[in-house]
Structure formats: C-alpha cells, structure tokens
Amino acid sequence: AQSVTQLGSHVSVSEGALVLLRCNYSSSVPPYLFWYVQYPNQGLQLLLKYTSAATLVKGINGFEAEFKKSETSFHLTKPSAHMRDAAEYFCAVRSNAGGTSYGKLTFGQGTILTVHP
Amino acid sequence: NAGVTQTPKFQVLKTGQSMTLQCAQDMNHEYMSWYRQDPGMGLRLIHYSVGAGITDQGEVPNGYNVSRSTTEDFPLRLLSAAPSQTSVYFCASSGDGYIYGYTFGSGTRLTVV
Numbered sequence: 611a612q613s614v615t616q617l618g619s620h621v622s623v624s625e626g627a628l629v630l631l632r633c634n635y636s637s638s639v640p641p642y643l644f645w646y647v648q649y650p651n652q653g654l655q656l657l658l659k660y661t662s663a664a665t666l667v668k669g670i671n672g673f674e675a676e677f678k679k680s681e682t683s684f685h686l687t688k689p690s691a692h693m694r695d696a697a698e699y700f701c702a703v704r705s706n707a708g709g710t711s712y713g714k715l716t717f718g719q720g721t722i723l724t725v726h727p
Numbered sequence: 728n729a730g731v732t733q734t735p736k737f738q739v740l741k742t743g744q745s746m747t748l749q750c751a752q753d754m755n756h757e758y759m760s761w762y763r764q765d766p767g768m769g770l771r772l773i774h775y776s777v778g779a780g781i782t783d784q785g786e787v788p789n790g791y792n793v794s795r796s797t798t799e800d801f802p803l804r805l806l807s808a809a810p811s812q813t814s815v816y817f818c819a820s821s822g823d824g825y826i827y828g829y830t831f832g833s834g835t836r837l838t839v840v
Binding site for chain 2: 619644646653654655656659700704712713714715716717718719720
C-alpha cells in the first residue's frame, strides 16, 4: 500500500524566511504526489502535483516541491514566507495500484505552518 | 461552476440519531470520496466511489454507509451517531486519471452530543 509521512506536525518560521515542509512517501511503483493547503475553517486547496513529467514542480503562491526518488521524498519549499502562508499543509499520494485501491487519495497527518512577523 | 457542494455546513446530533450528509459535484467526475478530519490525524478516508453504482470502504468505514446512484451525488449516512463521530467531514471528487488532484467541498462540521 502507498503512504506518505510528514515530518513535523508544527513548523514555525519568521516572515521572509525559507519554508521547508517535509514529506516522505512509501510506494512500490512510481507515485503520484500532491500537496494541499488548508486555511482556517476552509476546505483543502491543491497547491501542486507531481505526475512524473518533471521532478521540480511549481505550484501556486510561490511554492514548489522536488521529487527525489533516491530519498523517497517530496518536500515543499518556498523561498520567502508571508504571513498569509500560515495554514495547515497536507502531503498526499494517489494510488495507481490496481484493484480496489485504484484512485484512492491518502493523506499525511498534516503540518501546521506558523509565520511570525 | 459550483464544484463540490456539501450540505449542511454545521450539524448537531444526539447520540443514536441518524442523518445523511449530502455531497454533489457538477464536474462529471467519476471519483468521489468522503474523509473525516480530526486534529493531529490528517484526513482519513471513510468511503469512496469510482463511478455510479461502485463504492468501496476506506480506512475508517464503521458506522457510515454510502451509495452512488448517480455520477453527481455521493451521500454519506450515519446510521446511529456516536460522540466518536464528532468531526469535520469533507467530500471530494476527481476526474479519471492520475494527473488529476481531487477537488474538495467546504466541509460539514458535525457534533454528536
């Protein structure tokens, strides 16, 4: 079964600092990976996705993520944090296995990003 | 373009009551899922569907029922509500193919007392 693990349930940065949110995946086949963001009291919004076309993926709001097969990682970064980036971020993997798991989206436990002025 | 619509947005139930959370999408998506979100546990899959008439269990299906009679609708039924089902519930849909992410509704906040 495919899964993702997010390292660090809380990350705190200063405004203008680098944002790094960690995600590692477990998959026996090439995975399809996603990052979502959830602002307080809202639903989830897709930030970016990796579908094997390119290892460095750019998303919305200045975020990007790099797929590293050798490290089984898909970390999310942003060069300079803004106050408006404060939210919870979720890494997810979409199953490409056959059978009843086909198409399922499985989430990590989430990382809450706090941005200090 | 409404996307994924969930109703109601808030609900309070008494233990033992039943109810249905509604989910509708207007994007002709084949895949639909229900998740519950609890603090520190991320989103856990309850049930999902790969098309009309086809459903399967997710990670935490106990106490919940689903059916998918049309492409557009995917209701979630709580059979006999328990305080452990207090949570925020999200419905999501996706087109066919791995390149697609899921589109999420705005959620239903359910409290069981």
